[in-house]
Amino acid sequence: xxxxxxxxxxxxxxxxxxxxLRCKPISGHDYLFWxxxxxxxxxxxxxxxxxxxxxxxxxxxxxxxxxxxxNASFSTLKIQPSxxxxxxxYFCASSRTGRxxxxxxxxxxxxxxx
Amino acid sequence: xxxxxxxxxxxxxxEGENATMNCSYKTxxxxxxxxxxxxGRGLVHLILIxxxxxxxxxxxxxxxxxxSKKSSSLLITASRAADTASYFCATTTxxxxxxxxxxxxxxxxxx
Numbered sequence: 251x252x253x254x255x256x257x258x259x260x261x262x263x264x265x266x267x268x269x270x271l272r273c274k275p276i277s278g279h280d281y282l283f284w285x286x287x288x289x290x291x292x293x294x295x296x297x298x299x300x301x302x303x304x305x306x307x308x309x310x311x312x313x314x315x316x317x318x319x320x321n322a323s324f325s326t327l328k329i330q331p332s333x334x335x336x337x338x339x340y341f342c343a344s345s346r347t348g349r350x351x352x353x354x355x356x357x358x359x360x361x362x363x364x
Numbered sequence: 365x366x367x368x369x370x371x372x373x374x375x376x377x378x379e380g381e382n383a384t385m386n387c388s389y390k391t392x393x394x395x396x397x398x399x400x401x402x403x404g405r406g407l408v409h410l411i412l413i414x415x416x417x418x419x420x421x422x423x424x425x426x427x428x429x430x431x432s433k434k435s436s437s438l439l440i441t442a443s444r445a446a447d448t449a450s451y452f453c454a455t456t457t458x459x460x461x462x463x464x465x466x467x468x469x470x471x472x473x474x475x
Binding site: 281283285292295298300306341343352353355356357358 | 397405406407408409412452460461462463464465466467468
């Protein structure tokens with residue numbers, strides 16, 4: 251298996267632009283998580299899905315952030331409009347029910363908002 | 365706010381020595397996991413310990429859990445330069461798959 255795939259790996263954009271991050275979970279995994287990692291705040295859970303349905307989005311910082319999972323093999327995290335404080339590494343992770351919640355992380359997307 | 369707080373924040377040791385890092389958390393947990401993150405990479409799962417377990421081993425890793433003190437420790441024995449990474453604990457409560465990660469310990473193993 252290829253593992254969790256994220257794209258792009260790096261994104262540089264200007265303030266006010268829309269940013270879309272993409273994730274393909276491991277086949278057969280029914281949970282998908284989006285995290286954000288910064289030096290100041292560490293690793294924060296933004297939202298997670300179970301069977302494509304959002305379960306907990308309490309970590310989404312504000313309305314500028316939205317996430318979708320149209321099918322079991324694809325999810326997006328969108329920021330619109332982006333701001334410099336959104337600069338961070340965004341990770342996607344997936345897991346499978348019954349595996350005691352072991353999460354498999356993707357390589358991350360490093361986002362820089364100028 | 366962070367559920368888990370690791371200490372020390374940074375640790376530097378010589379190859380062959382043991383490394384111990386600690387994690388404290390605030391609320392009752394279902395299980396606790398330890399992850400490793402190499403620079404510029406995603407996190408990799410190392411070991412899980414359930415709330416009713418006190419100790420667990422996996423290769424050179426030993427994890428202990430003290431639910432009365434709300435703390436866990438990760439011991440890496442006979443460390444290698446390849447163990448250089450950041451180590452995070454993550455906790456979840458019963459009935460949820462929502463994990464909260466600690467602040468991490470940066471381990472540097474000198475060859």
